[in-house]
């Protein structure tokens with residue numbers, strides 16, 4: 256299997272740190288970034304590394320050699336003028352396998368590549384992109400997907416203030432079918448993956464799969480980002496960053512916990528985040544926890560809101576959180592409702608399901624999707640239904656005094672903790688987690 260590294264970047268922005276050293280040689284934990292990438296590739300069975308080189312080619316080739324000291328084969332390809340990252344791949348296409356993986360030379364990552372590779376094969380897409388939420392979506396290139404996770408649009412940064420969006424950003428890790436690229440027109444100028452080649456493929460009707468993953472993948476291409484990545488290395492965050500390692504999660508109820516409980520939110524404009532919520536979620540984000548919304552949305556079954564309408568509401572939520580540097584790793588909801596008798600209701604959703612809280616299917620599904628360690632996870636909500644859900648799932652719970660404040664009287668269960676609001680819940684859970692020695 257081939258692992259292609261875009262190692263030709265000039266690294267102008269890193270000059271203050273690296274001098275004349277090319278970007279892929281930037282030190283992370285005392286070793287070149289390139290060495291970390293090669294080790295990851297080898298760990299997941301990639302036996303051939305292709306370095307697409309340009310600037311600093313001699314230094315990179317001299318260091319990498321033929322790869323035998325890393326247990327892989329390494330080939331460097333790169334001549335002629337700078338072509339941009341996608342241009343370099345297009346120029347080398349004849350020498351690439353029918354399916355290959357591509358990563359930027361300034362990206363530090365710990366991703367379960369086998370999982371990504373098999374997801375790509377299963378979807379049969381022309382290119383699969385790893386996409387993830389980040390803490391600055393407003394100035395990132397955003398990806399829109401349909402319900403099957405295939406890409407429907409690329410939205411270039413900066414976004415417009417009026418947009419509501421899903422916080423989904425192109426992380427710069429691709430699995431590519433050579434055949435799809437072979438039919439694309441060759442151009443003389445500079446060609447970029449995110450802004451030229453992928454939108455071009457989409458426009459030609461190719462299917463592009465958005466592989467959502469919360470795993471560790473960060474650009475180390477500026478002095479500040481390189482420092483941040485080195486801090487992540489020292490703290491062990493990178494080592495714990497892949498799907499191979501289970502992590503704790505916070506399961507959050509929505510209405511009354513994240514946003515004001517406005518007697519069923521039916522439109523984006525009715526969604527109003529509670530004070531301090533973005534800061535609380537940011538706290539869990541920084542501590543390396545997954546943040547997952549689990550919500551009963553009987554508005555769908557009652558016909559008060561379509562699934563598209565609900566997506567628009569969630570996009571508003573993600574946009575507002577994103578403006579404050581916070582993000583959620585997943586939103587899971589139950590569209591069902593057991594009782595009939597509403598005008599405009601959807602009979603097919605009028606059912607007793609196993610996902611409506613206090614049932615646990617949403618939590619169990621999220622924990623499979625995101626490799627969550629339930630023993631170290633918490634449910635936070637404003638109703639006794641949330642506390643019962645936590646008990647049913649075997650996880651601990653925090654009742655917040657916002658929204659219903661636990662006064663709904665549906666279940667007699669007591670929470671493990673009671674907090675004034677989400678912010679206090681964040682401080683409490685993180686303090687207990689650290690006290691338990693992780």
Ligand SMILES: [Zn+2]
Nearest residue numbers: 589608610611
């Ligand atoms: Zn359900």
